[in-house]
Amino acid sequence: MVEVQGGLGLGSRWTWRALALPGVAWLTVFFLIAFYAVLCVAFGNQDSLSQPVPFWNPLDWNVGYFLSVMHDIFHNGPFLTVFIRTIVFVVIAMALCLVVGYPVAYFAARHAGRWKGLVLVLLIVPFWINYLMRMLAWINLLSPGGWGTRILHGLGIEWIFLHLGLLSNPGGWLDGQQSTVILALVYGYIPFLILPLFAALDRIDQRQIEAARDLGASSFSAFLRVTLPLSVPGILAGVVLVALPMFGDYYTPDLVSASTKTNMIGNQIDEFTRQGSEKVSGAVLTILLSLLLLVLMAYYLRTTRRAGQEAGAEG
Amino acid sequence: MSVFRKAFYWLRNPWGKPRWLAIITILYILWSIVPVAIAILFAFNHGRSRTTWQGFSFEWFTGPTGSVLHDPDLQGALKHTLFLAVICVLLSVPLGVTLALGLQRWRGPGSGTINTVMLLPLVTPEIVMGVALLILFLDVFPGFGLGTRAQAIGQVTFTLSYVVVMVRGRLVSIGPEYEEAAADLGAPPRDQLRRVLLPLLMPAIIASAAVAFALSIDDFVVTQYLSGDASTTTVSMLLYASARGAPTPALNALATVSLVITFATLGLAFFLYRKIAGGSGSDTAQVAAMEV
Numbered sequence: 236m237v238e239v240q241g242g243l244g245l246g247s248r249w250t251w252r253a254l255a256l257p258g259v260a261w262l263t264v265f266f267l268i269a270f271y272a273v274l275c276v277a278f279g280n281q282d283s284l285s286q287p288v289p290f291w292n293p294l295d296w297n298v299g300y301f302l303s304v305m306h307d308i309f310h311n312g313p314f315l316t317v318f319i320r321t322i323v324f325v326v327i328a329m330a331l332c333l334v335v336g337y338p339v340a341y342f343a344a345r346h347a348g349r350w351k352g353l354v355l356v357l358l359i360v361p362f363w364i365n366y367l368m369r370m371l372a373w374i375n376l377l378s379p380g381g382w383g384t385r386i387l388h389g390l391g392i393e394w395i396f397l398h399l400g401l402l403s404n405p406g407g408w409l410d411g412q413q414s415t416v417i418l419a420l421v422y423g424y425i426p427f428l429i430l431p432l433f434a435a436l437d438r439i440d441q442r443q444i445e446a447a448r449d450l451g452a453s454s455f456s457a458f459l460r461v462t463l464p465l466s467v468p469g470i471l472a473g474v475v476l477v478a479l480p481m482f483g484d485y486y487t488p489d490l491v492s493a494s495t496k497t498n499m500i501g502n503q504i505d506e507f508t509r510q511g512s513e514k515v516s517g518a519v520l521t522i523l524l525s526l527l528l529l530v531l532m533a534y535y536l537r538t539t540r541r542a543g544q545e546a547g548a549e550g
Numbered sequence: 551m552s553v554f555r556k557a558f559y560w561l562r563n564p565w566g567k568p569r570w571l572a573i574i575t576i577l578y579i580l581w582s583i584v585p586v587a588i589a590i591l592f593a594f595n596h597g598r599s600r601t602t603w604q605g606f607s608f609e610w611f612t613g614p615t616g617s618v619l620h621d622p623d624l625q626g627a628l629k630h631t632l633f634l635a636v637i638c639v640l641l642s643v644p645l646g647v648t649l650a651l652g653l654q655r656w657r658g659p660g661s662g663t664i665n666t667v668m669l670l671p672l673v674t675p676e677i678v679m680g681v682a683l684l685i686l687f688l689d690v691f692p693g694f695g696l697g698t699r700a701q702a703i704g705q706v707t708f709t710l711s712y713v714v715v716m717v718r719g720r721l722v723s724i725g726p727e728y729e730e731a732a733a734d735l736g737a738p739p740r741d742q743l744r745r746v747l748l749p750l751l752m753p754a755i756i757a758s759a760a761v762a763f764a765l766s767i768d769d770f771v772v773t774q775y776l777s778g779d780a781s782t783t784t785v786s787m788l789l790y791a792s793a794r795g796a797p798t799p800a801l802n803a804l805a806t807v808s809l810v811i812t813f814a815t816l817g818l819a820f821f822l823y824r825k826i827a828g829g830s831g832s833d834t835a836q837v838a839a840m841e842v
Contacts, residue, residue: 250739255652255664258645258710262667265707269682272690289689339578342571354575361582363812365768367789368805372589374793375802381601382588409794426582454564475673483675486770490793501677508681509775521681525674532673536666 277301277518287514304519314503314520321499324413325481328420332477333470335421336428340469341462343429344436358433361426370490373419377408377491384408411494419491420481427480428473435469436462468538475535482528500524590809593802600799610803618803623788628807631767631784634698638705638766639759645706646713646762647755651747653714654721671708672715679708680775687776697778704772709765713758720754753827760819764812 275289278296282288290296307314339358347354361369376383384406387393396402401414408415439462447457485501495502500520507517561570593611597604612619618628653665671679683704687694694700728750732742748755770786777787785808792801 251652251654251656252658253652254648255656258649258652258668258714259664261645261707261710262664262671265683265686265703266671266679267667268690269679269686272685273678273682276685276689287685287689289685335574335578338571338574342568342575346567346571347575348567354579357579357583361586363764363768363816364586364809365770365786365789365805365812367770367786367793368589368809369586371789371793371801371805372585375589375592375600376585378601383585422582479673479675483677483771485677486790490790493794501675504677504681508684514685517681518685521678525678528675532670535673536669539669540665 273518273521276515277522279515281513281515285513285515287518300515301519301522304516304523317498317500317503320497321482321501324417324420324499325478328417328424328481329474329477331417331421332425332428333474336425336432336473337470340429340432340436344433344439355433358426358429362430366423367486367490369423370419370487373422374409374490377415379406409491409493411492411496413492413497415491416488416497419487420484423484423487424477424481427476431472431476432466432469435466435472439465472535472538475531478531479528479535482524589802590806592799593806595799595802598798600797600802610798610800611807616798616800618800618807621800623783624800624804626781627783627785627788628804630698630782631786631808632811634701634705634773634784635763635766637702638709639762641702642706642709642713642762643755643759646710646758647717647751649710650714650717650721651743654718668711668714671711676708676771677775679704680771683707683772684775695778696776697782700776700778701773701782701784704776705766705769708769708772709762712761712765716758716761717751717754720751724750753823756819756822756826760815763815767808767812 272289275291275296276287278293278298278301279287279289280297281300304314306312308318309315343351343354343358373383375381378384384393387396387408388406393402393405396414397405402408402412403410443465444457444461447461448454452460483501484499485505488497488499488502501524504517504520504524507513507520561568561573563569592600592603594606594608595604596607596609607613610617614620618624649668653661653668683700684696687696687700724747728746729742732746737745768786769784770790773784774787774790777783783791785804789801789805
């Protein structure tokens with residue numbers, strides 16, 4: 236750990252605090268106070284035009300709107316349907332990301348050899364392509380008569396999807412199909428899973444795997460008993476990094492489905508807040524979404540900070 | 551051996567690298583990049599279709615009607631996107647560098663909390679930040695309103711964390727020795743900062759400026775939530791609004807232009823970084839992967 240006492244280096248410790256001050260003030264106003272304002276709106280009231288009337292003092296907070304949303308959720312209302320659909324979409328998409336992403340990260344980290352640099356660059360590229368452009372690419376491909384629609388038809392994949400009930404009519408990939416939304420989520424977020432997984436697999440000491448092989452493990456059992464357990468932190472980091480933005484997504488279903496049948500929790504929040512019909516309920520749903528994700532966020536922050544401290548110890 | 555067993559054996563390749571893993575990786579890379587490459591190809595289509603190839607032309611980039619160069623909506627979106635990106639870099643880099651310097655050396659009560667708060671925007675789903683800032687600008691400071699100012703503030707709020715993380719990484723690897731040496735030689739604090747620390751931090755500052763620029767250009771959610779009238783539409787917002795309509799390949803051309811700007815910025819930063827930091831490609835790969 237690089238420990239520097241306040242008195243060393245640049246003058247007094249107050250110099251450092253003064254340097255940090257503008258950034259701290261910025262985050263306080265635009266992050267902490269902004270989030271507090273969501274609470275004040277969620278536990279506030281609304282006027283006759285459904286405009287929010289926030290209650291700034293926590294002692295005045297009105298739990299009425301919060302309870303009515305919770306009542307809806309516990310009595311099988313529409314919010315429950317949306318929440319369950321969101322969780323199902325995210326879990327399936329996450330599982331698919333892992334099934335595709337693990338072999339790719341594994342190959343890039345352990346077998347790419349002299350191609351490693353190139354493979355890594357190609358894995359990073361999608362990251363910096365505008366998400367909306369990547370969705371636009373699929374909208375072009377999957378529209379009726381598009382190249383993707385024709386290829387999927389030619390390869391018989393459309394036939395399989397139709398017979399499995401994953402596609403309701405031939406060529407209708409963009410007419411509110413749940414399968415399309417899930418695949419679009421996989422396409423959109425899988426780079427966020429592969430890179431941390433690659434980093435974790437790349438760190439594994441080759442000698443540990445060789446030791447397992449020398450002691451008689453088959454390559455499969457060496458993978459199962461050495462590589463896989465050692466890559467668990469990478470898997471968890473990747474899963475969290477994919478799950479967080481997926482839970483807050485509303486634009487992917489909007490773009491590739493444009494049907495309320497595939498609405499996720501993000502669509503509901505977007506409709507209530509930005510499009511402005513019921514801001515108070517929107518604020519309540521935002522709070523509930525944040526609570527749902529708190530565990531994931533806390534896990535990721537804890538591991539990031541620990542990794543930062545370890546890096547500091549080496550440095 | 552049957553054909554299937556032969557094929558299975560070939561894929562598994564037990565005495566060499568498993569070929570099936572290589573095949574999956576190649577297929578994945580093709581799947582992740584080819585659709586976008588096709589979208590770029592159609593930006594050069596000679597005709598209005600985005601699904602049928604009608605020959606090569608630049609008409610959607612520079613043509614007299616409806617092109618990126620001459621359509622007021624497309625051009626306005628591109629200009630506004632770049633304007634926001636410049637503002638975002640100009641604000642988030644100084645704020646982030648000073649915050650990183652402050653946090654690195656400040657080990658007192660409160661520093662732990664600030665460290666956590668500083669990382670929060672990285673893990674908060676964008677829609678939550680969007681809703682929070684929307685409420686802040688409409689209900690807490692009702693006079694502030696939405697539009698360019700609000701969009702710039704929203705973008706700075708989440709890019710700030712990336713700048714801090716990158717600059718701190720560099721600070722940790724530099725260590726405190728240089729500024730201590732400068733102090734021993736009698737340099738006043740201002741000179742330690744200006745003549746020792748800042749030059750050493752330059753690679754990280756350049757990299758974080760490029761990342762902030764690229765993040766701003768590609769941002770959608772926060773920018774959309776805080777947008778005001780039509781003049782505050784960005785490229786991402788225009789893609790979202792028109793992708794499902796009946797747009798011309800000009801939309802693909804606009805996306806292509808913004809893609810080229812993003813990659814040119816990152817490429818330039820990569821080049822400068824290597825020139826200043828002296829080689830070491832692994833650092834740069836880390837910088838490129840910084841969004842994780």
